[in-house]
Amino acid sequence: MGTFRDRAAIAGVGYTPFSKDSGVSTLTLAVDAVLAALDDAGLDVDDVDALATHRVGDSTPPWVVAPALGLPEVTWYLDQFGGGSVSHSVIGQAAMAVAAGVAETVVCYRAINARSEFRMGGTGRGPAAIFDVQYQAPYGYFAPPQQFAMYARAHMNAYGTTHEQLGHIAVGQRANAAKNPRALKRDPITLDDYLSSRWIAEPFRLLDCCLETDGACAVVVTSRERARDLRHVPVLISGAAWAGGDSFFSGAGSGPGGTDLTVTEAARLAPRLYAMAGAGPGDIDVAELYDCFTYSVLVQLEDYGFCPKGEGGPYAASGALALDGELPVNTHGGFLSEGYVHGINHVAEAVAQLRGTAGDRQVPGAEVALSTSQPGYVLAGTSALILRSDT
Amino acid sequence: MSSAEPQAEPKAGPERRASSARARFPRPEPDRDSAPWWEAVRRHELTVQRCEGCGTLRFPARAVCNRCRGRAWEWVPARGTGRVYSWIVNHQVFMPAMAGEVPFPVLLVRLDDGEDLLMYGDLVDGSPGDLEPGLPVEAVFLDVDESTTLVGWRPLR
Ligand SMILES: [Zn+2]
Numbered sequence: 001m002g003t004f005r006d007r008a009a010i011a012g013v014g015y016t017p018f019s020k021d022s023g024v025s026t027l028t029l030a031v032d033a034v035l036a037a038l039d040d041a042g043l044d045v046d047d048v049d050a051l052a053t054h055r056v057g058d059s060t061p062p063w064v065v066a067p068a069l070g071l072p073e074v075t076w077y078l079d080q081f082g083g084g085s086v087s088h089s090v091i092g093q094a095a096m097a098v099a100a101g102v103a104e105t106v107v108c109y110r111a112i113n114a115r116s117e118f119r120m121g122g123t124g125r126g127p128a129a130i131f132d133v134q135y136q137a138p139y140g141y142f143a144p145p146q147q148f149a150m151y152a153r154a155h156m157n158a159y160g161t162t163h164e165q166l167g168h169i170a171v172g173q174r175a176n177a178a179k180n181p182r183a184l185k186r187d188p189i190t191l192d193d194y195l196s197s198r199w200i201a202e203p204f205r206l207l208d209c210c211l212e213t214d215g216a217c218a219v220v221v222t223s224r225e226r227a228r229d230l231r232h233v234p235v236l237i238s239g240a241a242w243a244g245g246d247s248f249f250s251g252a253g254s255g256p257g258g259t260d261l262t263v264t265e266a267a268r269l270a271p272r273l274y275a276m277a278g279a280g281p282g283d284i285d286v287a288e289l290y291d292c293f294t295y296s297v298l299v300q301l302e303d304y305g306f307c308p309k310g311e312g313g314p315y316a317a318s319g320a321l322a323l324d325g326e327l328p329v330n331t332h333g334g335f336l337s338e339g340y341v342h343g344i345n346h347v348a349e350a351v352a353q354l355r356g357t358a359g360d361r362q363v364p365g366a367e368v369a370l371s372t373s374q375p376g377y378v379l380a381g382t383s384a385l386i387l388r389s390d391t
Numbered sequence: 392m393s394s395a396e397p398q399a400e401p402k403a404g405p406e407r408r409a410s411s412a413r414a415r416f417p418r419p420e421p422d423r424d425s426a427p428w429w430e431a432v433r434r435h436e437l438t439v440q441r442c443e444g445c446g447t448l449r450f451p452a453r454a455v456c457n458r459c460r461g462r463a464w465e466w467v468p469a470r471g472t473g474r475v476y477s478w479i480v481n482h483q484v485f486m487p488a489m490a491g492e493v494p495f496p497v498l499l500v501r502l503d504d505g506e507d508l509l510m511y512g513d514l515v516d517g518s519p520g521d522l523e524p525g526l527p528v529e530a531v532f533l534d535v536d537e538s539t540t541l542v543g544w545r546p547l548r
Pocket of ligand 1: 445446
């Protein structure tokens, strides 16, 4: 374990604008984000020898983006099936490819029209006919807000987690987004605003749910040595880890009995991630935690070891997650308020924090960041990164 | 499956007809492992698999035991009772067929046959406001039409 710790670095990040209707293809989004990331790194298209992405039938694969960009040669590529649960897997694998010498400069991207073209789990589009879905969809249960609401209710049942505690996460992240010019939602909200927003799937209200967003984001992964010659302070990939996924399959999931839905696969991943990076929860200066819904932040606070199991609610409500708190979380506003690019925008924000270029929302002295993917719920594995400033 | 009734006596007709909108919800798409389970539900029988190697009960349907890796199993009747583990009350119209149905609850139930045997289903003859963790429920069969039967859960008190 740990053979590729600190051997690869993120040298560039790039974005397209985030919107509700990009008006362009996912190919155009991908090309624009890759070019922006290369520009940020001070690299040229000719320097790129690998591309990596993930998708669920909703985007453009590397072998199309490569010729569209005019890459001279592709020595490695990754086109991983999956949604937010593999967002960090793609970057972790790029680091492995660089450490193994298979590629020198990998651009990882995610390009989606998640509002104007491919809305997750709806609207009017039926669910994919796989595995668990047949036992759920006939009851009108197949959309991500419903699934995460079911887990959130289980957590409320087990630990007394409250609506107000979930609300603190939404309110706090909006306050961060107010300091982020890129964020789609920048107007501050109050706990009352949260509590009066309409139900989507109880216990979730509208303000528990992330923004469906059109947009793309890309990061450049290269060797630590090469990154040191480039424009910015390298952000080292110190830890990368993966874990399997939860299901309602008997004898298979997390926790005693295999079906404790209040524990995610992140709880299994976290010890390996921290061990590889040589760090622990107390070393994390900023945490960008996958926030498809407020609850996924709350449960990851527990499963990544920032508070004991069952205490994610009180911890979130304590103010600890604010920019000046004990553990600044989703400093860009997250998917709830910046926009939803399925995970990679969390990595890009972590890079900004570690470079010290996050402007009004900068956490002073941030040196180590945790960035995570969907924690393994809903027929999905999980993956996460620990990033460190190379200073 | 109501525990009060002898299992040898199949019901003459559908115990309950689901609302007509339910016919426009996604239909179950059984796979090669699960087809017998859905056929049993159609007969108003709630079943789970029992591994012939280690005796473990399992659900959802699949061909290999994840405890002993054994491939021999039999379908056995479940007790037809369980306890509410979690639930949602859905308000959002995620597909047009939901328009006349919202708000509606969806339950996740732990079967009394085994702590890790979970099944989803409708709430039948109950109000979402009465739901609480551990609420005892029994399985009820909902005939959507001539080809599809679903499982619902009726509170036992
Ligand atoms: Zn077995």
